[in-house]
Amino acid sequence: xxxxxxxxxxxxxxxxxxxxxxxxxxxxxxxxxxxxxxxxxxxxxxxxxxxxxxxxxxxxxxxxxxxxxxxxxxxxxxxxxxxxxxxxxxxxxxxxxxxxxxxxxxxxxxxxxxxxxxxxxxxxxxxxxxxxxxxxxxxxxxxxxxxxxxxxxxxxxxxxxxxxxxxxxxxxxxxxxxxxxxxxxxxxxxxxxxxxxxxxxxxxxxxxxxxxxxxxxxxxxxxxxxxxxxxxxxxxxxxxxxxxxxxxxxxxxxxxxxxxxxxxxxxxxxxxxxxxxxxxxxxxxxxxxxxxxxxxxxxxxxxxxxxxxxxxxxxxxxxxxxxxxxxxxxxxxxxxxxxxxxxxxxxxxxxxxxxxxxxxxxxxxxxxxxx
Amino acid sequence: xxxxxxxxxxxxxxxxxxxxxxxxxxxxxxxxxxxxxxxxxxxxxxxxxxxxxxxxxxxxxxxxxxxxxxxxxxxxxxxxxxxxxxxxxxxxxxxxxxxxxxxxxxxxxxxxxxxxxxxxxxxxxxxxxxxxxxxxxxxxxxxxxxxxxxxxxxxxxxxxxxxxxxxxxxxxxxxxxxxxxxxxxxxxxxxxxxxxxxxxxxxxxxxxxxxxxxxxxxxxxxxxxxxxxxxxxxxxxxxxxxxxxxxxxxxxxxxxxxxxxxxxxxxxxxxxxxxxxx
Numbered sequence: 001x002x003x004x005x006x007x008x009x010x011x012x013x014x015x016x017x018x019x020x021x022x023x024x025x026x027x028x029x030x031x032x033x034x035x036x037x038x039x040x041x042x043x044x045x046x047x048x049x050x051x052x053x054x055x056x057x058x059x060x061x062x063x064x065x066x067x068x069x070x071x072x073x074x075x076x077x078x079x080x081x082x083x084x085x086x087x088x089x090x091x092x093x094x095x096x097x098x099x100x101x102x103x104x105x106x107x108x109x110x111x112x113x114x115x116x117x118x119x120x121x122x123x124x125x126x127x128x129x130x131x132x133x134x135x136x137x138x139x140x141x142x143x144x145x146x147x148x149x150x151x152x153x154x155x156x157x158x159x160x161x162x163x164x165x166x167x168x169x170x171x172x173x174x175x176x177x178x179x180x181x182x183x184x185x186x187x188x189x190x191x192x193x194x195x196x197x198x199x200x201x202x203x204x205x206x207x208x209x210x211x212x213x214x215x216x217x218x219x220x221x222x223x224x225x226x227x228x229x230x231x232x233x234x235x236x237x238x239x240x241x242x243x244x245x246x247x248x249x250x251x252x253x254x255x256x257x258x259x260x261x262x263x264x265x266x267x268x269x270x271x272x273x274x275x276x277x278x279x280x281x282x283x284x285x286x287x288x289x290x291x292x293x294x295x296x297x298x299x300x301x302x303x304x305x306x307x308x309x310x311x312x313x314x315x316x317x318x319x320x321x322x323x324x325x326x327x328x329x330x331x332x333x334x335x336x337x338x339x340x341x342x343x344x345x346x347x348x349x350x351x352x353x354x355x356x357x358x359x360x361x362x363x364x365x366x367x368x369x370x371x
Numbered sequence: 372x373x374x375x376x377x378x379x380x381x382x383x384x385x386x387x388x389x390x391x392x393x394x395x396x397x398x399x400x401x402x403x404x405x406x407x408x409x410x411x412x413x414x415x416x417x418x419x420x421x422x423x424x425x426x427x428x429x430x431x432x433x434x435x436x437x438x439x440x441x442x443x444x445x446x447x448x449x450x451x452x453x454x455x456x457x458x459x460x461x462x463x464x465x466x467x468x469x470x471x472x473x474x475x476x477x478x479x480x481x482x483x484x485x486x487x488x489x490x491x492x493x494x495x496x497x498x499x500x501x502x503x504x505x506x507x508x509x510x511x512x513x514x515x516x517x518x519x520x521x522x523x524x525x526x527x528x529x530x531x532x533x534x535x536x537x538x539x540x541x542x543x544x545x546x547x548x549x550x551x552x553x554x555x556x557x558x559x560x561x562x563x564x565x566x567x568x569x570x571x572x573x574x575x576x577x578x579x580x581x582x583x584x585x586x587x588x589x590x591x592x593x594x595x596x597x598x599x600x601x602x603x604x605x606x607x608x609x610x611x612x613x614x615x616x617x618x619x620x621x622x623x624x625x626x627x628x629x630x631x632x633x634x635x636x637x638x639x640x641x642x643x644x645x646x647x648x649x
Contacts, residue, residue, distance in 0.1 A: 053548065055544055055547070055548070075547045075548055075550075076547055076548055076549060076550030076551065077550065080548075081548060081549075082544075082545075082548045084541050084544070084545060086539070086541060088539065088541040088542050088544065088545040089545075090542060090545070090546075090560060090564070091542075091564060092563045092564055092642060101546070101549050101551075101559070102549035102550050102551075104559065105546075105549060105550050105551040105552070105555045105559070106550060133642065149545075149549070150548075153549065153550070
């Protein structure tokens with residue numbers, strides 16, 4: 001099964017007039033894995049998904065599913081099923097007939113196809129509503145119908161276009177669990193487009209971070225989170241502070257960096273950098289401690305501009321004189337032992353191991369645009 | 372709430388009076404004709420009524436004074452039916468085609484709309500000249516139909532645009548994704564979802580053709596359609612039979628509209644029944 005649902009994308013470009021929606025993308029998605037494509041609106045993630053589904057043809061490049069070139073084969077014959085963002089349920093058909101639609105176009109007789117559809121509806125716990133019309137369902141129910149309609153074709157690859165974005169927070173978390181369970185059960189490849197970071201981190205075996213038609217980084221969630229490729233990925237995925245400085249000296253792979261305000265930082269691993277180079281690095285927000293005095297290295301000083309209690313930790317935002325806020329996630333115990341008030345000047349420090357050199361050059365802010 | 376219980380000012384009564392005048396102006400004439408068509412056998416074209424009877428309706432069918440009313444009615448109904456069918460089919464596909472910005476879509480659209488703007492009588496003259504140049508004899512079912520379509524098609528197209536405005540093309544994509552061929556997508560998804568709107572387009576095709584006159588005048592050839600026949604009657608008939616024919620044609624127009632609404636209601640009922648699991 002797993003090789004039959006592997007996806008190879010090589011050199012795929014999609015032009016809309018002069019605009020490169022997807023720009024020479026190479027990507028391998030292992031069969032049977034859960035892949036999340038993430039990026040701000042207009043980054044090309046949905047276009048890439050629609051090209052895999054066959055709703056758009058690439059301007060150049062090649063897409064193969066299970067080793068078979070499907071670049072120009074017909075939608076609906078390449079073993080993919082797409083779940084639409086707005087679900088696109090047929091408003092004039094009952095749930096049973098919605099789910100049975102693909103069997104109908106294959107010429108299957110009415111009774112057997114309805115029986116199969118009811119079975120599939122049972123699987124998504126909606127058999128009691130089998131004769132309703134889509135307009136009579138809640139958003140969550142509509143989504144499960146869309147899922148049943150996609151799965152009845154026995155696809156090798158299920159493509160989900162922002163499947164959870166229309167649901168409220170509570171349902172979103174529940175459906176997230178449901179999707180993961182379903183993927184484990186079916187063992188087919190899921191490709192899920194989202195612009196919500198926790199969703200991607202929670203679901204994916206492989207996270208693909210995109211920006212401006214390019215893949216910035218494709219790796220496991222842990223790798224993306226701990227070793228972001230570029231300042232953009234670090235900022236977009238969150239949980240990191242991005243700092244900039246000039247390389248002062250190197251020894252082996254390790255480097256010493258000086259920031260504009262004179263603080264010195266140790267980077268344990270920054271292969272390929274040269275003294276004098278301007279580089280950026282990230283620091284995990286939850287690996288930072290507060291000190292009573294300014295540290296000699298690997299730290300900084302800033303004025304508290306905001307504190308936010310988050311339940312298990314407290315988010316402290318510092319103004320360090322750069323345009324970017326420096327954020328510290330403090331354990332709630334530490335914070336309540338010595339509360340910090342807005343306006344106070346504090347000193348922060350971290351182990352060199354919490355610093356990570358950002359090799360990529362994409363320095364955009366990475367705030368996801370609202371749809 | 373406070374707004375609703377507030378005392379109504381002078382403006383309200385002025386506007387309400389104006390609206391009442393408007394309604395009277397709109398429906399008054401029709402009502403007068405309707406009442407006068409039930410004039411007694413000795414009554415004239417004006418009030419007062421001399422008794423109430425259906426004499427003039429009977430007179431319409433039995434008297435020979437009124438020309439070929441029956442034939443004109445039959446021709447208008449057939450023309451209306453042909454316009455209905457052609458308008459619905461052509462506007463469906465034209466509407467679907469205009470969703471894609473094909474080359475020349477803009478000019479083609481304006482060309483289609485132009486025939487709504489050009490004075491009908493001139494268009495009729497042009498059509499009659501063209502058909503004769505091409506060697507066809509003017510006939511109500513040929514040049515007459517052409518003239519009617521020059522009126523119903525652009526109208527239908529505009530309504531089709533409004534209908535398609537609420538049509539989500541992801542339904543078609545979902546059908547394609549499920550493996551449907553283009554013709555299956557059209558049959559199982561596009562047409563069924565658009566059907567109520569198509570009825571509206573077809574209805575316009577019929578009613579616009581049924582009472583069309585300026586374009587028909589010079590294009591129907593030797594045999595008249597109903598509006599032309601009635602127009603002729605106004606010049607040489609001086610009995611309330613004139614009102615009777617007005618009442619009959621209005622009733623037919625309303626009947627067609629009612630039939631269309633019944634059709635839509637029936638579809639909705641069938642869908643509701645499908646939902647209950649019949």
